[in-house]
Amino acid sequence: MTQGAGSEAGTDAGKAAEVTYLAIRRQILSGERAGGEWLREGDLAAVIGVSRTPVREALRRLAAEGLVRHEPNRGVQVEAWGVDDLDEIFSLRSQLEPWGCGLAASTGLADLEALAELADRMDEEARRAPPDLDAITELNNRFHRAILEASGNGRLVGLVSTVVEVPLVWRTFSHYSSEAMRRSLAHHHEIVQALRAGDPEWAESVMRSHVRAAWASLREEHLDPEQGPS
Amino acid sequence: MTQGAGSEAGTDAGKAAEVTYLAIRRQILSGERAGGEWLREGDLAAVIGVSRTPVREALRRLAAEGLVRHEPNRGVQVEAWGVDDLDEIFSLRSQLEPWGCGLAASTGLADLEALAELADRMDEEARRAPPDLDAITELNNRFHRAILEASGNGRLVGLVSTVVEVPLVWRTFSHYSSEAMRRSLAHHHEIVQALRAGDPEWAESVMRSHVRAAWASLREEHLDPEQGPS
DNA sequence: TTCGTCCTCATTGTATGCAATTTCGAACCG
């Protein structure tokens, strides 16, 4: 068969369990799998072209990360998120990310060139005729991750990752107005500047503004359930 | 066949995978399994009395929680922690726990009676001839968890749990001097009082003192490797 | 002696078969 997997077919680059994990994870983050949907081991195994064993491992891993919910003897279903989760996530984020950004300004571990380039590339992508939101999302996540890594606290990176890696947040930019987008991109440059100046309080403040602006944008969108179908 | 779960005898309360997970986890947190030690699936399966399948699931779950490290095609080894990890953990903790405690003071969700009782029972346990450190540890963890739960942010509970549930921190009290112990227990009562007063800043401050005092105690102990045998 | 190669064994990774549990529908009773 090997019909559905498509992209993952061909190279056995990673192990089956890893491939399966990445495939399911991508489907959830992209919104391809709706919240509440049941994930049957047999179906997934058939589609991806592996046996149920690696599928089970992938599902357990996803459960540990909070992307799916495991109901004993019943199966696994995609976690359903709501506006309450948005508030939990962003109140945590607006606590942790500014703090980490301030630390990064103190340590001086950040690769300012790389960060500046990421910010520039986001500008470029945003200027395209139809902005490539996936590309911007990718760059934005790398930007935020790089800053947290520069905080010197490895656990902070992991914690924030587990919190923000949910569909609700992952596709942040698809909910931005063009004004919110411009402001967000400007924040990135200002953050780099604050880091370059080695000013922790400035860095922390900008990052706090950045996160809370994102919060407001998403919140507005989710309180008006007028989004398109499916 | 012969799956009688001999060693874990008594109730087959949970499923094999759950039992296995809890068994291995307990061994790691108690220090029974040293950092760096390799955990072979076959051995664990034989000892616990299950097949390798649930053992693998348990190990994957522990890997996702950061208690063990999974090396592809090589196996799983217990994570080794050092003083650097202590600093990472406690700098995170002294950021998150005071914040959560302040939130709890604002929400008023905390069950003050239950918290006061936990604090009292810790006092009692500490007064025993040989203080039952395991009992105190258990009560202390429940105390801290209850406060975070009262913050109204469910994710905060999970995040802090994954951070503090390592042997280094779990057995905090076994490293306390009697003075540090008394101060720590006093903090608990003061925290309850601050929550009762509904004063977020007070609550936050006491919790910050509480956490940072613990940090100092543990750090001192770990910088002087003159501790008694195992 | 020392380095490199190959072979063997231990261990993990995957697939498959079977037992246990849940779900869902249809027959049955009130």
Place this chain on the structure above:
DNA sequence: CGGTTCGAAATTGCATACAATGAGGACGAA
């Protein structure tokens, strides 16, 4: 007609068998 009980199908949980990968040692040549 509504509610309940029983049973077959679907699904998960566990055990076992097999394949694949890596570690360590014996052997031989420089």
